[in-house]
Amino acid sequence: MTASRTAPVPHEGPLLSVRNVDIGYRTGRRTLLTTVHDVSFDLHPGQSMALVGESGCGKTTLGLGLLRLLPRTGLVSAGEIRFRRKDGDTVDIRSMAKEDLRRFRWSEAAMVFQGAMNAFNPVLRIEDHFVDTFRAHETGRPRRRKEILEESAALLEMVRLDPARVLGSFPHELSGGMRQRSLIALALALEPQLLILDEPTTALDLLTQRAIVERLCELREALRFSMVFITHDLGLAAELADRVGTMYAGRLIETGTTRDIFHRSRHPYTSALIGSVPPVSGDLIVPESLPGSPPGPSSPLPGCSFAPRCGHAVDLCRERRPEPEVLHSRGDGLSHTVACLRSRELAAEGATRD
């Protein structure tokens, strides 16, 4: 373990600063279907942010777009993604050259993809994945395999896996939870400052999910990396995030601290989403249903995209698109921002969770 891992990150503004980002997919030679619109947020060193929302609202596209990992047809078509590198320089990920981007990914910002079950190459042993990763980012003299394996073993121990059992195994020989933990260890191999996780616990059993959540908490405590994780599990967001951003139809419609979102959410969609998952402990709380589904990207609405499903929508909501408005300005990217024309009125009426 090197010193940089435990050293506190100096506070000099955000690690990641996303401004007015649009992401789209090419559907023809000149046509671009924009699926993520005008997203802005800051992520400070050591912070963890959850992106929540229903499927198809652009969470994964945004996560991939941040590291320019979109499929060939995908494209960040507007905005800035500024990242403060290990050497202190700030770069716009959008304008990075290919080779620079290749070095940057994994060593400074790593991603744990959705469905860890399938993220490994099935014909390579786990140890080969580690060796390949380390070798691909080597700058000086190639390191000995033995040396790399020792470091890999230390990483696996951090996620409470037995390196003797795991390193020599093929992916199919490990359980889903073991594979997910191996993938997290691999993502942390080059000490990135940012880790993006797409649905890190989906499709895993309850006790396995719990183990992953605990490992992530411990690792964050020890290594102080920042985290953006995408989930549809609001419980996971409540537990693991410092901040939560709600996405709807490709827009970030509310961001705030985890307590802002869960106790004082000011967007009717966030409130409805939280109201639809009751807690397990305590008396029966009847969850609210949220009928309908989000509009598709090919049929954008002139006004607020949630208006057709919103119980509080008025005519103005269907005509004018709400811009994100800062409700409480706090430093370090902890402000509470909401994009709803009626948020103040509704809070006064007690209709949202305020």
Added chain:
Amino acid sequence: MIDRSVPPTADPAPGTATNAASNPALLSLHGVHQVFPGPRGDVPAVAGVDLEVRPGKALCLVGESGCGKTTTARMAAGLAAPTRGSVLFRGRNIDAMDKKERSGFRRAVQYIHQDPYASLNPVRTVHSTVSAGLRRHRMVADRREARRVTAELLERVDLTPAEDFLDKYPHQMSGGQRQRVAIARALAMNPEVIIADESTSMLDVSIRVSLLNTLGRLRDELGVGFLFITHDLAVAKYFAWDGEIAVMYLGKVVERGPTPRVVNDPRHPYTKALISAVCEPDPDLARTRERVRLRDADIPDLTDLPPGCDFHPRCPVYAQGVCDTHRPPLVRDHDRLLACHVAGQG
């Protein structure tokens, strides 16, 4: 071990094991076993399970993957014959049924699968899928009646207006809409029992609640009995609040009782671990509550089960000399059935 700041409501719901006599079981499993032969020896997927499904009530089977929930459900539906034990429908062993009785059983007990992307035939329209059973069981006279009945069924599962959906193909619909089609297909048979195997787990939370409410109406208004399989304890709690929860571990039921009792006052250390592992949608609750720490994170192999209690290698309250030598039987303990040497003493 869990937050009990809200006092659990104690009344066991009617229809649970406490007043079984007034509400006889429609479908019951008696000591069913299912052993699959495997390359490394026999796999006892289900090892001696007793369950009853009563009209208008839900019985939720919860547990982790591989604990035998689906295998149990398949035996209950007559889709797999138990290697030992019996399945009774209205008191009649389904294995001893003649062709006509069997056909009646097939109609009365319907199965809704987990994955609405796989359970609907992609080349059939909604009308064709939903009306197939109606035609097969001669429940409609002609095409026009089939179409009318199908439309009514679609309305009942909130696919409205039905005319918009009748001629659609699965790929033209969302996951929630497809799952509603699967429910309409089950409903077409006027079922007395619905076996729902993780039927809401692939859907978004927003859709999940309205689908559970649709199923809840069938339970409350039509008196359909439910065997409801889920790994989501919040879903189990909501859907079976008036019914029962049975917790399965490695092919056996380890705790079973009225839902409010099991959820708010779990007694088996495995149930306690499951409930305390849930990520609660409340940041204060999520960060303050105590968690059960297991001694071992991994589930034992079904082909190489430990001696004594199956859970003892992971159990935080394991008592040496008892738990590792004797298997605890599932016995009545006040308000529930419990299989634990340690928790059962209190």
